[in-house]
Amino acid sequence: MMTDGAVPARKRGRPTEAERVQRRDEILDAAVKLFIANGFGGVTFDDIREEAHVTKRTIYGHFATRAEIFLAAVERLRERALAHPGEGSIQELATRIVAILHSDEAIALHRLVIASAREFPELGAQFYRDGPESYIAALRGHVSDPELAEALFSLLLGEPHRRRLLGLTPTPTAAEAEALALAALARLGIS
Known part of the structure; x- marks a missing residue:
């Protein structure tokens, strides 16, 4: 009770x-x-x-600390996206990254770290290490060129992610996340 x-x-x-x-x-x-x-x-x-x-x-x-809690939330998203980084195809990994990073929770955390980075710079730095750097590292496991992995990560977010951050578009459906991932891979000639 x-x-x-x-x-x-x-x-x-x-x-x-x-x-x-x-x-x-x-x-x-x-x-x-x-x-x-x-x-x-x-x-x-x-x-x-x-x-x-x-x-x-x-x-x-x-x-x-609160920072540990915040970063644990970021880590939880990363674990969902990279649940099996060495398994599956690059298309599956790219689709999971799009689906997770364009989700309402990830968008809200991204907005929050941007708003807080000036006051809490260590939070912004750790967010980058635990977030984007780890996603790029996972993509490197599927492509040989480190610059290509970074370019792919940028395309997986790109303008659709910016529109999400600004609240202009809803969370993509599973089909839309897959289409965005496949378009990014095709643009870079990755199959």
Whole structure:
């Protein structure tokens, strides 16, 4: 039973690994929601605790800082896109990258890091390392030329991503993400 502002009752004892993963995801979901609504600097651990319905101790069991929480959300997106980086075709990888990086969550995090980069420059630098650099590295696993991998990444985002950042277009459907990926690959002569 939960009272106003209280943490919901959970089973006693040490959580299982699956419960820890679920709780971590709940913390990330709550934090992303709050970051998007209030900006990176406008969110406290108390805000996250309240939104996620966990204790501060639970949050600190997973994350030491807000930056760690933000970057864990970026990492979670990357893990979804690069779930099996050495497996599958370049077309499948490119399509997953488009689908993830054009998603509402990724767009919101991208906007947030741009808005916060001046005040929190280390956040912007780490976002770039954990985000774009890792996607480019994964693409390098499929193409021999590092510059070609970077060009492909740029084309996978390009103007459609800019329009998403500006709120001018909706999230692409699976078919639209695949079409954008295939067009980028064709433009560079990659099959």
